[in-house]
Amino acid sequence: MRLGILLACTFLNVAAMTPPAPITPQPAAPSPGPLRLGAMTVWALQDGRISLEASLLKGAAPAEIGRLLGGQEAVMTPVNAFLVRMDGRTVLVDTGIGKDPEEDAGHLVERLAAAGVAPGDVDLILITHYHFDHIGGLLKADGTRAFPRARLLVPRQEHDFWLQEPSRLPERLRGRIPKLKAIFGAYEAAGAFRAFGEGEEPAPGIRAVPAQGHTGGHTVYVFTSEGRDLWCIGDLIHFGAVQFERPEVGIAFDLEGGRAIRIRQELFQRAARSKAVLAGAHLPGLVRLEPKGAGYAAVPAQP
Numbered sequence: 001m002r003l004g005i006l007l008a009c010t011f012l013n014v015a016a017m018t019p020p021a022p023i024t025p026q027p028a029a030p031s032p033g034p035l036r037l038g039a040m041t042v043w044a045l046q047d048g049r050i051s052l053e054a055s056l057l058k059g060a061a062p063a064e065i066g067r068l069l070g071g072q073e074a075v076m077t078p079v080n081a082f083l084v085r086m087d088g089r090t091v092l093v094d095t096g097i098g099k100d101p102e103e104d105a106g107h108l109v110e111r112l113a114a115a116g117v118a119p120g121d122v123d124l125i126l127i128t129h130y131h132f133d134h135i136g137g138l139l140k141a142d143g144t145r146a147f148p149r150a151r152l153l154v155p156r157q158e159h160d161f162w163l164q165e166p167s168r169l170p171e172r173l174r175g176r177i178p179k180l181k182a183i184f185g186a187y188e189a190a191g192a193f194r195a196f197g198e199g200e201e202p203a204p205g206i207r208a209v210p211a212q213g214h215t216g217g218h219t220v221y222v223f224t225s226e227g228r229d230l231w232c233i234g235d236l237i238h239f240g241a242v243q244f245e246r247p248e249v250g251i252a253f254d255l256e257g258g259r260a261i262r263i264r265q266e267l268f269q270r271a272a273r274s275k276a277v278l279a280g281a282h283l284p285g286l287v288r289l290e291p292k293g294a295g296y297a298a299v300p301a302q303p
Helices: 001-009 060-066 108-114 156-162 173-191 255-275
Strands: 035-037 040-053 074-086 089-093 124-126 151-155 192-194 206-210 219-225 228-234 277-280 286-292 295-300
Touching: 035 228, 040 108, 040 228, 040 277, 060 156, 074 108, 074 156, 074 277, 108 151, 124 286, 151 173, 156 173, 156 192, 173 192, 228 255, 255 286
Parallel strands: 089 124, 124 151, 151 192, 228 277
Antiparallel strands: 035 040, 040 074, 074 089, 206 219, 219 228, 277 286, 286 295
């Protein structure tokens, strides 16, 4: 089952799902070159791509969504991790899908190599949330840590949501628990895992901004250097062609749809005002926001 369908089935009534028409896979595009912001350098690392159906979007007429998507019923969407080098640290935000025979995915290590970084060079990994297209690259095929020297930091609220007493989780999510325990247990056994609380600073120059709604503890990471801000926004947005112009449009993946929309609207407003550079897991490049009507236009980020 392709990941886009799998994610949708996790959050929707499976009986209501109609599998999309197959899309001929194309090789993942090479990651763009690095962007220098203050004293930090950031790379978008495309681990793979997934197909997302337009019907997943909620809160706008199908004709309007069709217009914004140029008539496409599904779009091929990147799955990105982000590499940030600053203050002598090598930081990775999210790790993509990992190797999957049914997906064009698992390219993270080769993308790192193109940036001159080996897995053993990564000091710190920050996870925005626990969906498998963000944590799938944490382990190698043999179940050992893919990043042997890295400390893994996660939001306490996200960790507690997924690993709470299973009977308290929605039944459709309980099947994920064994895999999550295996992933995080490998780092915990090595003394390389920590869940940080709300208001804690994961590392100097990095802030964690709560952005719940997509999941119980979804988090945005703000890197600051010499007055420049980089926001790694995880899944604050999935369809850039729609949700920048219409940030009130939700998606079926969100655990709490109304809350996710409010958070997106609030953070987009702040990002536009502060001229922050946004790094989205499902955006094709690094962007800044400029107000446009009731929404925003995304413009390529510049040094």
